[in-house]
Amino acid sequence: GQQVMQIPQYQHVQEGEDFTTYCNSSTTLSNIQWYKQRPGGHPVFLIQLVKSGEVKKQKRLTFQFGEAKKNSSLHITATQTTDVGTYFCAGNGGSQGNLIFGKGTKLSVKP
Amino acid sequence: GAGVSQSPSNKVTEKGKDVELRCDPISGHTALYWYRQSLGQGLEFLIYFQGNSAPDKSGLPSDRFSAERTGGSVSTLTIQRTQQEDSAVYLCASSFGTILREQYFGPGTRLTVT
Numbered sequence: 025g026q027q028v029m030q031i032p033q034y035q036h037v038q039e040g041e042d043f044t045t046y047c048n049s050s051t052t053l054s055n056i057q058w059y060k061q062r063p064g065g066h067p068v069f070l071i072q073l074v075k076s077g078e079v080k081k082q083k084r085l086t087f088q089f090g091e092a093k094k095n096s097s098l099h100i101t102a103t104q105t106t107d108v109g110t111y112f113c114a115g116n117g118g119s120q121g122n123l124i125f126g127k128g129t130k131l132s133v134k135p
Numbered sequence: 136g137a138g139v140s141q142s143p144s145n146k147v148t149e150k151g152k153d154v155e156l157r158c159d160p161i162s163g164h165t166a167l168y169w170y171r172q173s174l175g176q177g178l179e180f181l182i183y184f185q186g187n188s189a190p191d192k193s194g195l196p197s198d199r200f201s202a203e204r205t206g207g208s209v210s211t212l213t214i215q216r217t218q219q220e221d222s223a224v225y226l227c228a229s230s231f232g233t234i235l236r237e238q239y240f241g242p243g244t245r246l247t248v249t
Contacts, residue, residue: 030177055235066226067178069237112177122168122191123238127177 030126047113160229
């Protein structure tokens with residue numbers, strides 16, 4: 025079945041350093057969504073990418089969708105302690121209504 | 136406006152007992168999802184409802200798990216004869232539409248089976 029792999033599983037950075045998490049699908053995706061889950065909280069939607077090669081920015085966050093629509097990345101510039109949490113990608117293969125979530129990348133930021 | 140609500144927030148039950156978890160989606164949202172998240176793990180898809188269509192049950196781990204959605208709104212996830220491995224946080228999400236819509240998650244129900 026469709027799988028969405030996410031790396032790394034954990035990332036520890038010093039405040040001010042950059043951070044990137046990568047998401048890879050075994051199949052072509054119709055869209056990919058990114059969510060953030062703060063410690064003790066629930067996932068919160070960040071963004072959706074639909075088009076091949078799409079790049080979207082939200083302040084210090086940059087999201088990319090690969091040309092083949094099988095991979096995506098989230099890059100955070102100059103991390104802050106408020107960025108702490110687990111970042112999940114979730115993709116849809118197009119034929120079903122459910123999203124397949126990656127296992128997430130847990131980001132910790134040392135002040 | 137009101138977000139997705141779930142009840143109870145915490146549930147402790149003995150092995151072998153049945154439990155019911157409730158989800159109230161955002162009003163007007165046609166799609167409703169159930170996920171399971173074990174400690175420190177990702178989200179495991181369980182079941183998906185969209186409007187009046189037959190639910191997608193492909194993620195249910197065993198026949199002890201079932202869910203229904205009444206009147207296109209409130210949903211109940213039932214776990215029969217609970218096992219210790221069922222211990223997890225059960226998250227509900229809703230969206231207005233289907234695959235191209237963002238999902239709004241509830242706070243979850245933490246289930247502990249002793």
